[in-house]
Amino acid sequence: DYELCEEWEHLYPVPREDLISLHREHLLYLLEMGDMEKALQLLQRIEDPGICLAISEQSLDQHPSLAASHFLADYLTAHFYTNLTTARRSEIQALYTGSKVLLTLPELSRVNYFHLSSRPLLMLEQLLMNMKVDWVAVAVQTLHQLLAEQEIGFTVEDIDNLLSKYAEKALNFPFTLKEKRS
DSSP: OHHHHHHHHHHSOOOHHHHHHHHHHHHHHHHHTTOHHHHHHHHHHOOOHHHHHHHHHHHHHTOOOHHHHHHHHHHHHHHHGGGSOHHHHHHHHHHHHHHHHHTTSOGGGHHHHGGGTTOHHHHHHHHHHTTOHHHHHHHHHHHHHHHHHSOOSSOHHHHHHHHHHHHHHHHOOSSOOOOOOO
């Protein structure tokens, strides 16, 4: 149906908003089906960069699945970085980073942290509070790699401070040890 609508678009004039809506729904459908290659091809077929930007941003704002959010954040950063406002750029980079960290977690556990996908440091803190130390190790390694590649809104020092804070709490005993007397 989407392909038929796309053919009609070439034959008859379609209002811009309807065109954006059509492509957005098609894109979300492809992403939810897991067909990232066809989704990328769809975005590449759109000749007007303004329409492509609108479709990508609106699709991301629909809060699709983890893989779809990651794909859209990556696409927007790669193709429209200069067209985005500073606040929007930071928001998209945080979502990209958070989704990248989420993808390192075991698949069945991702749903528990999905709501934190746009706040990677808070996700890391939640993992620490839930005592998922192995997951934290992988998440920190992923964050370090991302920090080496680009600016993501926080630094290695922020991560280290968070880890230090929870390491200190782990060693804080609420009672005093008494000496054994013979």
